[in-house]
Amino acid sequence: MIPDRFEYYAPTTLAEAINLLQQHPDETKVMAGGQSLIPLMKFRLATPGYVVDLRNVPHLDVLQERDGSLIIGAMVREARLESSALIRQRYPALLDTSSVVADPIVRNFATVGGNLAHADPANDHPAMMVALRATLLAQGADGQRTIPIDDFLVDTLETSLKPDEVLVEIRVPQPAPRSGAAYCKLERKVGDYAIAAVAASVTLDENGACTQAGLALTNVGPKAIRASAAESFLTGKPLNDETIREAAKLAAEAAEPGSDLRGPADYKRAMVRTLAARALRRAAQRATGSIAHNGNIGGGVA
Amino acid sequence: MTTQTTQTTQTTHKVTLTINGQPYTAEVEPRLLLVHFIREVAGLTGTHIGCDTTSCGACTVLVNGVPAKSCTLLAVQVDGAEIRTVEGLEQDGKLHPVQDGFVQEHGLQCGFCTPGMMLTAVALLERNPQPTEDEIRRAISGNLCRCTGYVNIVKSIQYAAKQMREAQATPAPAPVGAEV
Numbered sequence: 001m002i003p004d005r006f007e008y009y010a011p012t013t014l015a016e017a018i019n020l021l022q023q024h025p026d027e028t029k030v031m032a033g034g035q036s037l038i039p040l041m042k043f044r045l046a047t048p049g050y051v052v053d054l055r056n057v058p059h060l061d062v063l064q065e066r067d068g069s070l071i072i073g074a075m076v077r078e079a080r081l082e083s084s085a086l087i088r089q090r091y092p093a094l095l096d097t098s099s100v101v102a103d104p105i106v107r108n109f110a111t112v113g114g115n116l117a118h119a120d121p122a123n124d125h126p127a128m129m130v131a132l133r134a135t136l137l138a139q140g141a142d143g144q145r146t147i148p149i150d151d152f153l154v155d156t157l158e159t160s161l162k163p164d165e166v167l168v169e170i171r172v173p174q175p176a177p178r179s180g181a182a183y184c185k186l187e188r189k190v191g192d193y194a195i196a197a198v199a200a201s202v203t204l205d206e207n208g209a210c211t212q213a214g215l216a217l218t219n220v221g222p223k224a225i226r227a228s229a230a231e232s233f234l235t236g237k238p239l240n241d242e243t244i245r246e247a248a249k250l251a252a253e254a255a256e257p258g259s260d261l262r263g264p265a266d267y268k269r270a271m272v273r274t275l276a277a278r279a280l281r282r283a284a285q286r287a288t289g290s291i292a293h294n295g296n297i298g299g300g301v302a
Numbered sequence: 303m304t305t306q307t308t309q310t311t312q313t314t315h316k317v318t319l320t321i322n323g324q325p326y327t328a329e330v331e332p333r334l335l336l337v338h339f340i341r342e343v344a345g346l347t348g349t350h351i352g353c354d355t356t357s358c359g360a361c362t363v364l365v366n367g368v369p370a371k372s373c374t375l376l377a378v379q380v381d382g383a384e385i386r387t388v389e390g391l392e393q394d395g396k397l398h399p400v401q402d403g404f405v406q407e408h409g410l411q412c413g414f415c416t417p418g419m420m421l422t423a424v425a426l427l428e429r430n431p432q433p434t435e436d437e438i439r440r441a442i443s444g445n446l447c448r449c450t451g452y453v454n455i456v457k458s459i460q461y462a463a464k465q466m467r468e469a470q471a472t473p474a475p476a477p478v479g480a481e482v
Contacts, residue, residue: 001355002333002335004333005312006332006333007312007313007332008313008315008332008376008378010378010379031379034374035374038356038374038376039374041333042335042354043355051332053378053379055379102444103443103444104369104441104443104444105369105422106356106374106444108368108369108370191357191443191444
């Protein structure tokens with residue numbers, strides 16, 4: 001399968017990239033790793049007249065903690081997260097997530113930024129970033145702005161990025177003491193999208209009560225869904241079997257699954273409930289240090 | 303830059319790839335996929351096109367040492383890269399240990415997935431000389447085989463890992479007649 005014709009640019013500065021976007025804002029696609037865009041172009045589901053490849057733009061591959069956040073540059077590849085000691089030790093939930101995106105070969109080129117900017121509700125990073133309350137830095141002709149993840153994700157394949165804006169970096173708040181997060185995904189096989197997946201993030205106080213909860217769902221709605229009722233329910237409560245069970249039930253109620261080849265809606269909703277309980281349990285274990293931080297990579301089963 | 307006139311004007315780009323140590327330069331349309339550059343420009347047809355949808359991994363090659371699905375990269379996107387394909391595995395008439403492993407352990411039946419599978423294995427063993435079975439299975443999880451059930455593929459890679467470790471441990475024998 002061959003993509004339709006397009007003009008290709010590989011600018012060497014961000015300013016040049018933005019300038020190119022301004023010339024044909026509605027006909028231009030930004031390309032990071034290309035692992036979602038190229039398949040879409042081969043199927044001719046996307047037929048951009050112009051492609052702006054970010055591969056030569058410097059400084060987009062930053063991966064470090066700075067000013068209270070983990071900074072993930074827009075061109076950081078999934079494989080880089082998997083091999084990063086910083087991610088393994090401090091952000092194991094991101095390792096859970098990266099290690100279940102597509103397959104290991106795709107992850108050598110696929111980027112976290114692309115996974116978010118593509119805004120496919122089946123992609124794994126959006127829900128994790130919702131749970132972690134990430135913000136995104138975008139740059140356009142009018143300068144830079146930060147966008148909270150909830151505002152960034154608008155609808156299926158739709159973000160609030162303007163046509164002349166480039167996603168520059170993702171900022172994940174550094175974990176407060178007694179924080180933990182996890183991502184649990186149910187997939188039919190490696191490389192498939194989630195039947196359902198749940199991202200959880202919790203911060204506990206000295207007495208074990210939850211001071212902040214983040215819970216978000218993958219591929220059971222038009223975009224990553226924040227399970228707000230479950231988050232509110234958990235706030236101020238200890239995380240135990242009973243509260244986790246109730247939060248998982250509320251998370252399942254927040255899901256808007258459709259029936260498709262991955263299963264009927266009722267089944268997916270039931271899986272959200274199970275996965276939410278597992279993700280919360282694992283997040284709580286990580287928060288209390290009762291499992292090794294890098295335990296059970298792969299977002300598997302608790 | 304030259305232009306090609308068909309229905310619409312299409313800019314072409316000069317792309318140079320070093321494939322198995324040999325440079326290839328061509329003026330290509332941006333939409334030319336890496337796998338087509340390898341097969342049609344360089345004429346190296348050992349890299350197979352399987353699903354053409356980023357699923358099967360038959361088209362896997364190494365791009366700067368890293369496995370990539372060459373049906374899902376544009377040639378322009380990897381301009382300047384070092385590419386390794388199955389044709390580059392054999393050195394001086396001697397099979398690469400991974401190729402030898404696939405022969406010794408019957409790691410293939412129809413052979414269609416084999417070039418991609420072997421390149422993924424080569425990259426794994428270069429990074430991790432002593433992988434566990436689980437690490438091997440994870441590494442090849444983006445390469446589909448519909449014949450073997452993977453058991454012999456795993457054995458082939460384990461065989462290669464052993465050969466490569468032993469070769470590292472034992473220096474090559476001195477040529478006959480050489481001073482020792």
